[in-house]
Amino acid sequence: MLKIKNLHAGIEGKKILNGINLEIKAGEVHAIMGPNGSGKSTLASVLAGRENFEVTGGSVELFDKDLLATSPEDRARAGMFLAFQYPVEIPGVSTTNFIKTAVNECRKYRGQEPLDAVAFLKMMKEKMKLVHIDQSLLSRSLNEGFSGGEKKRNEIFQMAMLEPKLAILDETDSGLDIDALRIVANGVNSYRNGENAFLVVTHYQRLLDYIVPDFVHVLYNGRIVKSGTKDLALELEEKGYDFIKNEVELTLNV
Amino acid sequence: MQKEAKEFFNTRFHEQPVNGSALAGFRQQGLDMFNKLGIPAVKHEEWKYTRVNALFNNDLTYNLDASGISKAELDSFRLPQTANATSLVLVNGVYSPELSDIKHSVKDLLVLPLETAAAGEYGAIVKKHLGHSAAYHPDGIHALNTAFTHGGIFILGKSNRVITEPVYIYHITDSRSGFAFAQPRILAYAEQQCELQLVEYYGTIGNEGSFTNEVIEIVAEAASVLDYYKIQHEGPHANHVGTTHVRQLGKCLTNAVTISLSGGLIRNNLNMIMESERGESHMYGLYLLNGKTHVDNHTIVDNVQPNCFSNELYKGIMDEKSTGVFNGKIFVRQDAQKTNAYQSNKNILLGDASSVNTKPQLEIFADDVKCSHGCTIGRLDEEALFYLRTRGISEKNAQSLMLHAFAVDILENIKPQALKVFVDHIISERLDFNF
Numbered sequence: 001m002l003k004i005k006n007l008h009a010g011i012e013g014k015k016i017l018n019g020i021n022l023e024i025k026a027g028e029v030h031a032i033m034g035p036n037g038s039g040k041s042t043l044a045s046v047l048a049g050r051e052n053f054e055v056t057g058g059s060v061e062l063f064d065k066d067l068l069a070t071s072p073e074d075r076a077r078a079g080m081f082l083a084f085q086y087p088v089e090i091p092g093v094s095t096t097n098f099i100k101t102a103v104n105e106c107r108k109y110r111g112q113e114p115l116d117a118v119a120f121l122k123m124m125k126e127k128m129k130l131v132h133i134d135q136s137l138l139s140r141s142l143n144e145g146f147s148g149g150e151k152k153r154n155e156i157f158q159m160a161m162l163e164p165k166l167a168i169l170d171e172t173d174s175g176l177d178i179d180a181l182r183i184v185a186n187g188v189n190s191y192r193n194g195e196n197a198f199l200v201v202t203h204y205q206r207l208l209d210y211i212v213p214d215f216v217h218v219l220y221n222g223r224i225v226k227s228g229t230k231d232l233a234l235e236l237e238e239k240g241y242d243f244i245k246n247e248v249e250l251t252l253n254v
Numbered sequence: 255m256q257k258e259a260k261e262f263f264n265t266r267f268h269e270q271p272v273n274g275s276a277l278a279g280f281r282q283q284g285l286d287m288f289n290k291l292g293i294p295a296v297k298h299e300e301w302k303y304t305r306v307n308a309l310f311n312n313d314l315t316y317n318l319d320a321s322g323i324s325k326a327e328l329d330s331f332r333l334p335q336t337a338n339a340t341s342l343v344l345v346n347g348v349y350s351p352e353l354s355d356i357k358h359s360v361k362d363l364l365v366l367p368l369e370t371a372a373a374g375e376y377g378a379i380v381k382k383h384l385g386h387s388a389a390y391h392p393d394g395i396h397a398l399n400t401a402f403t404h405g406g407i408f409i410l411g412k413s414n415r416v417i418t419e420p421v422y423i424y425h426i427t428d429s430r431s432g433f434a435f436a437q438p439r440i441l442a443y444a445e446q447q448c449e450l451q452l453v454e455y456y457g458t459i460g461n462e463g464s465f466t467n468e469v470i471e472i473v474a475e476a477a478s479v480l481d482y483y484k485i486q487h488e489g490p491h492a493n494h495v496g497t498t499h500v501r502q503l504g505k506c507l508t509n510a511v512t513i514s515l516s517g518g519l520i521r522n523n524l525n526m527i528m529e530s531e532r533g534e535s536h537m538y539g540l541y542l543l544n545g546k547t548h549v550d551n552h553t554i555v556d557n558v559q560p561n562c563f564s565n566e567l568y569k570g571i572m573d574e575k576s577t578g579v580f581n582g583k584i585f586v587r588q589d590a591q592k593t594n595a596y597q598s599n600k601n602i603l604l605g606d607a608s609s610v611n612t613k614p615q616l617e618i619f620a621d622d623v624k625c626s627h628g629c630t631i632g633r634l635d636e637e638a639l640f641y642l643r644t645r646g647i648s649e650k651n652a653q654s655l656m657l658h659a660f661a662v663d664i665l666e667n668i669k670p671q672a673l674k675v676f677v678d679h680i681i682s683e684r685l686d687f688n689f
């Protein structure tokens with residue numbers, strides 16, 4: 001599904017990603033962990049098509065097509081979704097209007113008829129239940145004045161509405177209390193169907209108790225320095241990121 | 255140029271048959287002021303960015319006369335869903351009772367030719383309030399309107415009447431037989447506890463170009479509620495200088511919404527004179543410009559008495575080669591303690607050749623006041639555009655969504671529903687907003 005090969009990227013001359021290699025197949029859940037500033041959000045942004053990051057080397061393919069040459073909207077339409085670490089507040093844009101536009105633009109690209117008002121409302125109701133989101137929230141401006149938890153739930157709600165094949169969740173767990181975390185994780189889990197894949201970016205192991213990954217990768221200084229199963233996450237939790245840092249420095253010194 | 259213009263207007267002044275009018279003296283004062291002040295040049299601080307003198311640079315063959323237009327021609331300008339509303343029609347600045355249609359009961363609303371009002375029962379009111387704005391605009395443009403006061407309107411909202419339907423004032427400029435020069439003059443008076451809504455709308459027939467130089471003075475008595483809307487949506491050859499001067503004589507509420515969607519060179523002066531304690535005023539403006547349209551909003555809030563509240567929000571979107579100007583003055587006089595005055599001006603530049611000049615001007619002579627002002631000039635938020643696009647929304651639609659959101663913020667303050675829908679429709683079409 002997604003093939004990242006030796007990806008280098010940076011901003012304003014500063015190198016952030018220094019050769020990422022990663023392959024995600026249909027149905028898999030990959031977790032990316034790593035200390036603050038290691039480049040997790042940059043990777044997510046580059047995959048989603050944020051133009052202010054400059055790709056300086058490597059390639060990314062989604063369904064065997066060059067992803068890097070594709071506009072952000074076409075990536076979304078092709079089935080990629082990014083749940084933002086910091087969802088943007090957009091005053092004056094109604095959440096419902098926005099989601100309807102997004103859903104129908106994606107459907108159009110996929111050769112589907114636009115949803116009529118009735119079908120759209122039915123779908124909304126269904127997905128709202130999934131993440132315990134209230135109608136009153138959706139009649140407000142997009143993310144404006146939403147609490148941290150509401151913003152994160154709104155991201156997962158949008159994911160459910162857009163039905164992506166690959167969802168990248170960037171620290172969707174940060175700032176959530178345990179109940180909200182469960183709700184968000186349940187939302188994600190009920191969307192898993194063996195076909196779609198996830199790239200779950202997190203700083204803490206906690207989320208992975210609920211969204212159980214097939215693979216865990218550790219990102220450090222813009223490179224995947226260690227990969228393993230879910231046990232790697234537990235090891236990190238126990239020993240802290242310093243253990244990785246020391247290991248990396250050791251190998252570099254040899 | 256100045257000399258020719260002066261000669262031209264002096265000659266025309268004496269040709270207008272207004273001898274014996276109750277306003278003859280008033281007109282003469284205007285002419286004297288015009289001769290003294292002349293047409294403002296760019297070096298005039300108040301006219302730095304708006305080259306109004308350029309409008310006087312052609313061969314001065316203005317058509318200053320009233321013109322006949324047909325009812326059908328008028329109907330093409332009618333705002334939607336106003337069939338049952340009062341409409342007052344001025345053609346080339348001159349009130350046309352025949353084309354006008356007063357639906358309101360005389361218990362609620364009285365409309366008279368300004369000359370008639372000045373000569374009769376309301377003479378004292380006219381004498382007291384007509385021309386109050388002159389002190390705020392010591393320039394020849396304002397004086398020229400006074401000199402040519404002719405065919406104006408007096409509108410009276412009766413005390414204790416809640417007038418639910420707005421009064422629509424149509425300014426039609428007929429430029430079919432040459433460049434038309436219109437100088438409408440209106441005095442509106444809301445008596446105590448009267449609720450009155452005025453809507454001014456402008457239209458041009460013909461392609462020869464026009465210049466409307468308007469002064470409307472509005473007086474609001476205690477406990478009145480006055481809503482004023484000015485909607486500008488004319489062709490690129492329609493030029494406009496207008497002064498809307500609102501006096502609060504008692505504790506009352508006055509709201510003004512100024513929407514500029516198209517036109518040539520436009521200058522809107524809006525004055526809120528807070529002459530009574532605890533008055534409240536709101537001023538909203540939206541300018542959505544393209545082509546070479548130039549819109550200059552000059553606003554004044556003059557806090558004369560203490561404890562007044564005013565809030566002002568103007569927003570602009572400039573595309574192509576259009577230019578915007580915002581100048582917001584807030585005066586707080588020595589006695590006006592506990593004034594609360596807020597002002598904000600936000601601009602988005604879309605066109606590489608578009609520009610805006612924004613300037614707040616606070617002159618505060620009292621010590622216990624709360625005033626704030628802020629202005630922004632920018633492009634659309636990149637982060638927000640990206641967010642929308644990651645959901646599959648095209649760049650163009652993302653932009654439309656955001657621009658429309660920016661603009662409707664102002665439209666929320668248009669209370670007559672049909673008027674709001676009408677303006678929103680134009681804006682949506684211009685921004686390709688069809689969601």
Ligand SMILES: Nc1ncnc2c1ncn2[C@@H]1O[C@H](COP(=O)(O)OP(=O)(O)O)[C@@H](O)[C@H]1O
Pocket residue numbers: 011014016034035036037038039040041042043
């Ligand atoms: N827009 C930006 N401009 C400059 N530096 C940035 C920008 N975004 C991220 N960085 C830098 O890139 C590095 C990686 O950041 P980020 O990808 O946000 O890390 P993470 O998500 O792993 O905490 C950090 O050093 C950060 O300061």
Ligand SMILES: [Mg+2]
Pocket residue numbers: 040041042085171
């Ligand atoms: Mg991050």
